[in-house]
Amino acid sequence: MAGPANTTATTEVPGKKEPAGFPPFKTETFPSQFFWLAITFAFLFVVLWRLATPRIASTISARRNQINDDLAVAQKHRGDAEAASAAYQTALAGARARATALADNNRKSVVAEIDKQRADADARANADIAKAELRINAMRDQAKGHVSNAARDAAIDIVAHLTGETVSTDDATAAVRAATGA
Template sequence: MANTTETHGEAAAAAEGAAQPADAGHATTATTEAGHGAEAHGAFPPFDLTTFPSQLLWLTIAFGLLYMLMSRVALPRVGKIIDDRNNRISGDLAEANRLKGESEAASAAYEQALAEARRNAAAIGQKARDEAKADADAERARAEAEVSAKVVQSEKAIAASKAKAMADVGGIAVDAAEGIVKSLVGGAVSKADIEKAVKAALTR
């Protein structure tokens, strides 16, 4: 290094400038500028105080511009897209949930209607069965009554014909006995006696 004292001062200023570039830069630039003009290439560029004011100026402008553009224009645009998408997705999800609820309600209603129909069908079937059974029972009862009436009638007829037959048998037997007696004995036997005898034989 050519002039040690001056570069020493610059180092201290640079270290100070690192902590407080805004203030330190201003004060020391004027003093170091003269020494730097000659060996501008030699200084370590990041510690070169002569460049600090313009860098700070442009940093302020550039970063301020970036902040303005970001906060006013760019970020709301991107944020709006993302929010729109999130809203759309949550809206679609809500719609899907609503439709799902509707379809579930419809399904429940269908199930209910089905159960109702099943119950009705069972009731109708039961009723038809009951009616048929009642009809059949009535028919059977009627048929049975008819049959039993016929049986009674027949029994009566049988009994009548039996009685008549019995009576006829008695008469025939008396006639036969009278004939037999007449031809065997040849005498006259009273009809009353014969009847008495036949009756006795028949009842025996």
């Protein structure tokens, strides 16, 4: 930025319909450019440095904290839920075990009761059967006696009828015995 060149150039207003020359290299415009750039850039820097950047940074970090907190709470809730679920599972397993044990006991006692009652019934039935057999045997013997007596009487009657002789009871009995092979 040569001083004399500038002062001569700025005597006429820059940009005043002078198409000659490459516009960005017209040094007489540089002071104005630097001035306005310094003002605007400094202003923007202060605004971004003092207002925008802290606001954006705090908003972003607040959001990040919020998300992290929410995640932590959610994690805690999940842990609680998992613990509750585990407790429920153990309680359920315990209850199931108790129920199974109770059912087992019940079944055993019922089965034992049934067995006992069956054994009693069997015993009673066997006793009845034994008594009945005794009675049957007695009745059979009695019946046998009746049959041989009837045979003896019949033999006495038959002999008396056929021969007119009276056979003694003892002879008749012996004869019946001999005939039946008893």
